[in-house]
Amino acid sequence: MLGASSNEFRSTIADLLKAGNQQIVLNFRGVPYADSAGIGALAFNFSNIKAAGGRLVVAEAQEAVREVMDVTRLSQLIPMFATEQEAVSSFVAN
C-alpha cells in the first residue's frame, strides 16, 4: 500500500480525527494480507491517533495480517478483536 491508497487511508483517518472521532475501529475483514507498506500505513495512523489523544483498535484481522502485526510487535500497541462489536465494546469498557 503505497502512493494513492496510502494517502487515501491517511486522509480518511485525518478527516475522522478532525471531525472529533478519536476512537476508531479498523475492520480488516476484507484484508487478506498486509505488506510492509500496509503495516506502515497502519502504524503511521496509529501514531497520529495516539498523538491526537485518540485510540485505534483493529477488528476481524485475518491470520496473515495478525502474523505480520505480531512479528512487527504492532499487536502489542494496537488491540485486536475478533469482531467489530467487541472492538466497539472495548471503548465503552475503557
Add this chain to the structure above:
Amino acid sequence: MARDNAPTSSISPAIGLVIAIAVLYFARDLLIPIAFALLLAFLLTPIVKRLETWKIPRAPASVLVLIFASALVSVVGYFVATQLISIAESLPQYSGKLSAKIQALEGESSGLSDFLGQLQDMGRQITEKKPEPAFPGVDSNSAQSKGAPAPIPVEVVEEHSLVQAIRDYAGTLLRPLGTALLIAVFTLFMLIDRDNLRQRLLRLMGQQKLQATTKAMDDAGQRVSRYVLLQFCVNAGFGAITALGLYLIGVQSPLLWGVLGLFLRFLPYIGPAIAGFMPFAVALAVADGWRTPLLVVGLYAVTELIIGNFIEPLLYGVHTGLSAVAILVGAVFWTVVWGPIGLVLSTPLTVCITVLGRYTPQLEFLNVLLGDDPVLTPAVIFYQRLLALDQQDALNVLENLGKGKSLMKVFDEIVIPALAMAERDRHTGQLDARREDFLVESINEFVTELAEAEATPMAGRELRNTRVFCIPAHDAADEIAAAMCAHFLTQQGFPAITFPVSDSPGELIHNLGGGPDDVVCISAIPPFSAGNAKKVAKSILEHPNPPRMIAGLWTYSASGTARPERLRKALSATVATSLAEAVALVQQIEERVLSDGPSRAV
C-alpha cells in the same frame, strides 16, 4: 629520460576526420601493405609466441612462421590455379549441354529473347563506325571517281625492342610481387619488433595517456585476433560444408570449391556469392538438366543464410564489438577508399577505429556510431518508456532488461536509477506534474507486482528479532525505494515496516516504541538525498533511546575515501548506496547485537 611532449591537438573531430580520410586515400599505396601486414601480424603473433615458449628465439621463430605461411599460401594457390586451369580446359567439351540449356531458356522466353535481339541490333547500328578517310579532308571515293590514284595509307608502327617488352611484362608482374614482398617485410618486422613498436606507439600517444593507450592496443589486438581467428574457423566450416554438399550433389572438384569458399568468404557480402557462382557455372555446363545447378544454388544460399544470420552474429557480436550496420558501412567505406583490398580489410580496420573511439574522448562518436555497446543504460531506456507514458511497454522493457538478474539487481540497477532521473528532472522543472504522477504510480505498481510475485510466505522464513523501520526522507520516490528495501529485508526474515512520508519521523518511531534493538533505514533518492536524510536522522535523535540508523542514499556516488566517513558522522548513520548494501548492513547490525548486546554504535 623520456619526456611527455605528445602534441595536444586543437583540430576539431570533423576536420580531423576529413584529413584522415584524405591521408587514407592518397597514401593508400603505402598504407594498404602496412594494414595487410598488421592483419597478418595479428594472425601470426600467437603462433610466434607459442614457438617462443619452446625456447626458439623470436627472430628465427618469426621467419619460420612467415616462411610456413607463405609456403601454405603458395601450395594452396598452386592447387587452386591448376585445378581451375584443368576445369577451364575441360569446359569446351560441355559446350553442347550449355547451348542446349540456353536454347531451352530462349524457347521458354522467346518474347524476351526477341526483344534482347532487337536491342543488340540497335546497339550495333549506333556503334557501327563509318570508315574514316585515309587522309583528312580528302574523300577517297571522289578522288577515285575522278581517275586520280588513291592515296596509300601509311601507319607508323613503333618497333618493340626487347628492353621495352621486358619492361612491359615486368611492370605488370613486378607490381603485385613487389607489394607482396613489401607486405612480407612489414609483417616480419612487426612480428620481430612488436615490443619496440608498441613502446614507440605509447611514446607517441604520450605518457599521460599510457593507461588508455595500453588498454586500446590490447583491446584492438584481442578483438582483431579473435575476429580473424573466428572468421577463419567460420570460413573453414563454410568451405567444409559446401565441399561436402557439392560432393554429395556430384559437382566436379568439390575440394577446390571448398578451399575457394574458405578464402573468398573473407570478402564481406560478395565473397560467398562469388564462391557459389563458380561451382554453379561448372554444374550448369557439365550436368544434364537443371537439378544439379539449382541444388548448388540452394546449398550455398542455405549455408550462407544459416552462418550469416545465426552463427556469425552469435560469435562476432560478442567478439568484435561492432554492430551489423557498422560492418556494412565499414565495408562500403573501405571499398571506396582502398578498392577491393579495402573490402577484405574492412572489418578488422573498422574494429580498430571503433576501439580508437572507445578510448579517445574526442572520437567517442565513432564508438557510439559503430560499436555494439548499448548506448543507453537499462535505467535510461526504462525511464524513457515511462516518459512516453507507455506503461505496458515500460513493464515489457523492465522484464526484458531484467532477464537473468535478481529482483534486487533489477531494482538497484534499473528502477532506482530511473526514480533518481525522475527526481532530478522534477527538481530542474523538466518533468510536468502529469508525467511525474504517471511515473511514480507506474513504478509503484511494478514494484508491488514484482515484489508480490517473489515474496515467500512468512511460514517459510527464518524470523529475526530486529525490527527495521524504513522511512522515506522526503517524497513518494523515497517511499517507493523504502518499500523495495523493506521487501528484501522481509525476505531475509526481518520484520520490516515501510512508513509513508512523515513530518515528524522521530515522534512516529517513538510512538511505536522504537529503541536500540531496532534499526531505522532512511530512504533517500538524489538530488539532495544527504540533506533530506540528515533532517530525518535529526528528528529521530531528538527522542531518547533512538534506534540504530542506516541511511540508504540510493545511487549516491561517494568520491574519495574520506567521504563515507564524513557522511556517517554528519548523518549519525552508516551509509548504504544500494539495496544490497542496506540489507547486508542490517544483517551485520543484528549479528553485532546478538554477539555484543544492544549498542548505538553501528
